[in-house]
Amino acid sequence: MTDYPLTTARMARGAEFLGSKYAILCGAMSWVSERNLVAAISNGGGFGVIACGAMTPDLLDAEIAGTKALTDKPFGVNIITMHPQLPELIDVCAKHGVGHVVLAGGIPPKGSVESIKAFGAKVIVFAPTLALAKKLLRSGADALVIEGMEAGGHIGPVSTSVLAQEFLPSLAEDHIVFVAGGIGRGEAIAGYLEMGAAGVQLGTRFACASESIAHPDFKKAFFRASARDAVASVQVDSRLPVIPVRALKNKGTEEFTAKQREVAGLLDSGAVEMGEAQLQIEHYWAGALRRAVIDGDVENGSLMAGQSVGMVREEEPAARIIAKLMEESEAALARR
């Protein structure tokens, strides 16, 4: 007997793939998803993922070791594909025998999927279109996350509900697909499981867990916010394509507009190339997010948050959040 038989039955494939009790991932959140939150999620029955972000291989090495000291449950590592030391970061994961590596932020560069699989880890990728998803699965990816524009952080243009309808009917039977973006309660989890998802990934709902090291002012901003406060950044210059970021509106949102103008100016003058321009934008976000999460500068920093932020009302232990999600999903499935 399990506490949530209807939900765990539908999560069985995802949970087996992850090696966790429940197929609920806490998506990597730069600066937030470090050892404390990751271990708390995995200890609570979910699957924590370290956000490598801009970490050096040495820092990642220490973070994995630190997480292992806090949990004996499986957890993953999320690496951004454009990180200049991607091969070295993969080596660090190999050294620790990390079981799951999530490749985020773009199409995995040639050889990266192979080098992760070579040490026996599973590879989880993001796919913005069905055609790309099929290609990535053919070339060795073990599982997919589809993430809608309701999510916090970097986002694509399509909503979770539409992605789920596009991807799940053709992929869910033969592949492990996790659905992310805008999930704040278990009723939504039940819905995506019924559509064939192997599990779900949440970020915003976990960012303010008691174990999250995010600054108390960052957490307060989340508790006060409603869905409509979590807005997508606007591209101000058509020559500089920037991936939109969803965050709570503040002065930092306006500063990003100014940053884009500055970088577009550098492009115009030939001072930087497009690749460098886009990297500057990404560095801007990493710095701005750090200011809000670590320093508590909620005015000028970036308060990356998804539209489910309105459902985050108080600090709760990660295990309690997971239990609530499971209870809500179970009740929803029992009512069907």
Ligand SMILES: Cc1cc2nc3c(=O)[nH]c(=O)nc-3n(C[C@H](O)[C@H](O)[C@H](O)COP(=O)(O)O)c2cc1C
């Ligand atoms: C504060 C914050 C930081 C994030 N940083 C990252 C990141 O570094 N890498 C990544 O792949 N996703 C990142 N995400 C996305 C989450 O991993 C997750 O997919 C997303 O939050 C799920 O949608 P939700 O916010 O609606 O729950 C971030 C999200 C938030 C809220």
